[in-house]
Amino acid sequence: MCFNYFHAIIILFLFSSCTTMRSRQLERVQEDNAVTRVSATINSLCFQDKNPQFLADINSSNFRVPSFQLEAIWENSFAQLKGSVVGPLGEEYSSFEVKGNKIDYTFHSESVSDNDALNQMTSVFAKIGSKNLRKFLCGSYAFEKLNEVDGIFTEVKTVDGNSFNSEINLAPISNKRQFITISTLVIDNNEVEVQSNLSLERKGLGYSLVMNSQFYYGPFSKESDVRVRWAGYALADNVYPTELTFKIGTDIYTINVTEYQ
Numbered sequence: 001m002c003f004n005y006f007h008a009i010i011i012l013f014l015f016s017s018c019t020t021m022r023s024r025q026l027e028r029v030q031e032d033n034a035v036t037r038v039s040a041t042i043n044s045l046c047f048q049d050k051n052p053q054f055l056a057d058i059n060s061s062n063f064r065v066p067s068f069q070l071e072a073i074w075e076n077s078f079a080q081l082k083g084s085v086v087g088p089l090g091e092e093y094s095s096f097e098v099k100g101n102k103i104d105y106t107f108h109s110e111s112v113s114d115n116d117a118l119n120q121m122t123s124v125f126a127k128i129g130s131k132n133l134r135k136f137l138c139g140s141y142a143f144e145k146l147n148e149v150d151g152i153f154t155e156v157k158t159v160d161g162n163s164f165n166s167e168i169n170l171a172p173i174s175n176k177r178q179f180i181t182i183s184t185l186v187i188d189n190n191e192v193e194v195q196s197n198l199s200l201e202r203k204g205l206g207y208s209l210v211m212n213s214q215f216y217y218g219p220f221s222k223e224s225d226v227r228v229r230w231a232g233y234a235l236a237d238n239v240y241p242t243e244l245t246f247k248i249g250t251d252i253y254t255i256n257v258t259e260y261q
Contacts, residue, residue, distance in 0.1 A: 025155065025156040025157075026153035026154070026155060026156065026180060027153060027154050027155075027156050028151050028152070028153055029151070029152040029153060029154060029179065033152075034177075034200065034202075034207065035152055035177070035179050035198070035200050036152060038200065038207050038209065038234045039140075039142075039143040039152060039181075041234055041235075041236065041237070041239065042138060042139050042140050042143060042234060042239050043140045043143055045138070045237075045238065045239050046134060046135060046138035046139075046140040046239075047078060047134065049261055051073060051074060051075055052073070052074055052134075052261040053071070053072060053073035053074070053259075053261050054070075054071075054072055054137065054241075054257055054259060054260045054261065055069070055070070055071055055257075055258050055259040055260075056069070056070045056244075056255045056256055056257045056258060056259075057069055057070070057255075057256045057258065058070050058085070058121075058253060058254070058255055058256075059253075059254045059256070060117060060121075060251065060252060060253045060254065061251070061252065062116075062117035062120075062251055062253075063117055067088065068085050068086060068087060068088075068093065068118075069085070069086040069087075070083060070084075070085055070086075070255065071083060071084050071086065072084075074130065074134060078130060078131045078134050079099065079100065079130055079131065080097065080098065080099050080130055081097070081098040081125075081130040081133060081134075082095075082096075082097050082098075083095065083096050083097075083098075084096075085118060093118065094106060094118055094122075096122050096125075098122075098125055098126055098129070098130045098133070099130065100129055100130060101126055101127060101128075101129045101187075101188050102126060103122055103123065103125065103126035105119075105122055117251070117253075120248060120251065121246070121248075121253050124226060124246060124248055127187070127188060128187060129187060129188065132185055132186075132187060135185070136228065136230070136244060137241055137244055137257070137260075138239060138241060139209065139211070139230050139232055139239065139241060141183065141185060141194060141213070141228075141230075142181045142183055142194060142196045142198065142211050142213060142230070143181060143183055144183040144184055144185055144194075145183065145184075146183075146184035146185075146186070146191070147184045147191075149182055150182050150183050150184055151181070151182060152179055152180070152181050152198075153179065153180045153181070153182070154178075154179055154180070155178075155180060176199055176200070176201040177199070177200045177201070178197070178198070178199055178200075179197075179198040179199075179200065180195070180196070180197060180198065181194075181195070181196045181198055181211070182194070182195055182196075183196070191217065192215050192216070192217065193215070193216040193217045194213050194214070194215055194216075195213065195214055195216060196211045196212065196213040196214075197211070197212045197213075198210070198211045199211075203233070205235060205236075206233055206234050206235040206236070207233070207234050208231075208232075208233050209230075209231065209232055209233070209234060210229070210230070210231045211228075211229065211230045211231075212227070212228075212229050213227065213228040213229070213230070214227050214228075215227075225248070225249070226246060226247065226248055227246075227247040228244070228245065228246060228247070229243065229244070229245040229247075230243070230244055230245075231243040231244075240257075240260060241257045241260055242256065242257055243255065243256055243257065244257070
């Protein structure tokens with residue numbers, strides 16, 4: 001079953017900086033915290049369905065057309081991702097297949113105006129890998145715990161010699177709460193540390209999440225390489241990704257999810 005989730009499209013031009021966490025004083029979040037429960041829901045549901053699929057609109061300043069539509073499905077226990085890119089008039093521009101960290105793709109349209117941009121985007125997909133792409137779409141990439149340093153934290157700040165927890169301090173003032181997550185992914189046989197600034201806000205029966213992420217100690221660790229923004233909505237028994245944005249150097253690709261399984 002696919003879920004429709006319509007939202008206002010926000011084109012992201014600036015990513016909040018994820019400065020290295022080593023220079024911050026962090027305090028690990030307790031297990032009964034709302035953000036811990038939300039992360040557990042995201043992790044438990046990410047790989048639950050068999051052969052899940054999604055439908056999304058892709059926008060980029062590199063495209064000659066306003067947007068493309070991306071249709072994709074995972075197969076073989078998430079080891080394989082098959083997708084197609086469709087133009088604004090329904091014409092199929094390209095199809096691709098990601099197996100592990102390898103990609104095969106075919107351009108179907110005679111127009112080559114956007115081939116370089118699509119090639120760059122799908123090449124990043126291949127480097128990330130089929131199974132990890134699922135983690136990026138569902139949001140669990142920010143909560144992977146492979147090493148002891150991984151987890152969800154709040155920053156402890158000091159004012160006039162007194163320490164206080166920034167998340168606790170802001171809670172009575174605002175419904176939006178700020179966290180820091182550190183996770184480790186294995187990408188192309190390399191351990192990659194992902195550091196994210198996470199914003200959590202109570203909305204209705206669930207929580208709205210926005211995560212701005214940067215990579216360290218791996219193939220995407222250079223400042224000019226790849227940054228990621230993920231936005232979504234989580235209920236106690238479901239997760240609705242709404243936006244996944246990749247910043248590749250100076251190029252930005254925003255994937256606005258319209259149907260998700």
